[in-house]
Amino acid sequence: MPPASLKTRARLSEVRYEIRGELARRARELEGQGRQLIKLNIGNPGAFGFRAPEHLQRAIAGRIADTDPYTHQQGLPAAREAIAAQHRLRGTPHVNPERVFVGNGVSELIDLSLRALLNPGDEVLLPSPDYPLWSASTILNDGRPVYYRCAPENGFLPDPDEIESLISPRTRAIVLINPNNPTGATYPRELLERVVAIAAKHHLLLMADEIYDSILYDGATFQPLAPLAGDVPCLSFGGLSKVHRACGWRVGWAVLSGDPLASGDFHHAMDLLGALRLCANVPGQFAIEAALHGEDTIAPLCAPGGRLYEARRAVIDSVAASEHLELVAPAGALYAFPAVTGAAAHGFDDHGFALELLESEDVLVVPGSSFNVPYRNHFRVTLLPQPDDLREVFARIERVLQRRAEA
Numbered sequence: 096m097p098p099a100s101l102k103t104r105a106r107l108s109e110v111r112y113e114i115r116g117e118l119a120r121r122a123r124e125l126e127g128q129g130r131q132l133i134k135l136n137i138g139n140p141g142a143f144g145f146r147a148p149e150h151l152q153r154a155i156a157g158r159i160a161d162t163d164p165y166t167h168q169q170g171l172p173a174a175r176e177a178i179a180a181q182h183r184l185r186g187t188p189h190v191n192p193e194r195v196f197v198g199n200g201v202s203e204l205i206d207l208s209l210r211a212l213l214n215p216g217d218e219v220l221l222p223s224p225d226y227p228l229w230s231a232s233t234i235l236n237d238g239r240p241v242y243y244r245c246a247p248e249n250g251f252l253p254d255p256d257e258i259e260s261l262i263s264p265r266t267r268a269i270v271l272i273n274p275n276n277p278t279g280a281t282y283p284r285e286l287l288e289r290v291v292a293i294a295a296k297h298h299l300l301l302m303a304d305e306i307y308d309s310i311l312y313d314g315a316t317f318q319p320l321a322p323l324a325g326d327v328p329c330l331s332f333g334g335l336s337k338v339h340r341a342c343g344w345r346v347g348w349a350v351l352s353g354d355p356l357a358s359g360d361f362h363h364a365m366d367l368l369g370a371l372r373l374c375a376n377v378p379g380q381f382a383i384e385a386a387l388h389g390e391d392t393i394a395p396l397c398a399p400g401g402r403l404y405e406a407r408r409a410v411i412d413s414v415a416a417s418e419h420l421e422l423v424a425p426a427g428a429l430y431a432f433p434a435v436t437g438a439a440a441h442g443f444d445d446h447g448f449a450l451e452l453l454e455s456e457d458v459l460v461v462p463g464s465s466f467n468v469p470y471r472n473h474f475r476v477t478l479l480p481q482p483d484d485l486r487e488v489f490a491r492i493e494r495v496l497q498r499r500a501e502a
């Protein structure tokens with residue numbers, strides 16, 4: 096008799112994270128057979144030759160002997176003070192180190208904060224497309240994602256009227272990802288002010304995923320949400336993974352702002368859940384002060400001549416030269432989210448396309464529907480490869496789309 100197999104959590108069947116899913120597994124198989132792939136599925140700077148700035152590396156190396164003990168569950172006091180100072184400088188009211196939570200990446204804090212907030216059946220307003228961890232964490236904390244559209248025809252910006260129309264008695268929070276993954280959209284101040292007014296009217300928590308806050312191109316600006324939120328409870332997320340190219344250090348933070356009376360027990364819930372997992376990775380925490388007080392090392396990469404700027408340019412130019420693609424140029428973050436159009440789009444299935452691209456052209460992209468959109472004609476690439484590699488990738492994509500257009 097075969098042994099009885101273990102049952103797993105039923106709601107996992109609703110959860111997808113295709114950035115590291117089936118296609119990535121197939122890519123590893125192909126690599127095992129000796130194929131040379133260009134993998135554009137993960138926004139992982141270190142995998143493309145980017146290094147964390149040296150002053151951050153020194154901040155850890157110099158204190159390695161101090162990193163043995165656990166820290167306070169919310170993080171090292173000096174790190175939390177540096178994060179609070181960054182927010183005070185932005186004009187966020189009601190911020191102090193007591194309201195800062197350092198975690199093992201923003202990923203951990205997204206999950207922890209939704210666990211602190213949600214009761215079974217509670218709803219969270221999420222952008223579509225979203226970064227799929229937001230959907231997964233909502234579902235695994237017994238909530239229900241309700242999607243507001245950030246439609247390509249609207250430059251991937253949300254419509255505040257639509258957000259408000261989706262609010263029900265079960266709605267608990269509005270999530271904004273700005274600058275956005277996967278679209279690269281950045282949100283104007285007036286739009287954010289309207290979302291704040293909606294959250295205030297309906298007593299909702301604002302959750303601002305701002306992990307790409309200073310990755311901006313061509314004069315784009317970043318408006319943080321918390322300074323506009325005033326007394327409205329707002330949890331803002333930032334970290335070292337992207338802006339400081341230190342994904343592997345697993346350092347992120349969440350800052351609670353707004354009137355402390357309005358956030359009720361939420362602070363206590365975050366603190367308790369933080370305590371249960373003891374603390375965040377300590378060596379990484381020693382880099383936070385250096386990151387927030389040190390020189391700006393991301394701006395040169397995003398300016399003309401800089402690696403990310405030129406990579407984005409290569410993508411924009413390749414799409415402009417394509418007969419089959421359209422793109423809302425990303426204003427920020429590390430991705431482009433092109434659409435397949437015209438004859439190549441007939442009967443198009445983004446998964447089938449991504450698989451064909453992988454099998455026949457050795458290129459790995461993420462199908463657009465992985466980001467919880469109802470349409471199936473988009474895909475995401477990261478802007479982290481060398482510009483020439485991206486030009487090569489788009490030449491191969493064009494070959495596949497041309498074949499499909501002619502079929």
Ligand code: PLP
Pocket residue numbers: 138199200201202203226272276304306334335336342345346347
């Ligand atoms: N939020 C967004 C929008 C992301 O794109 C990512 C990673 O790609 C994360 C959060 C998680 O980042 P980390 O856990 O490395 O801080």
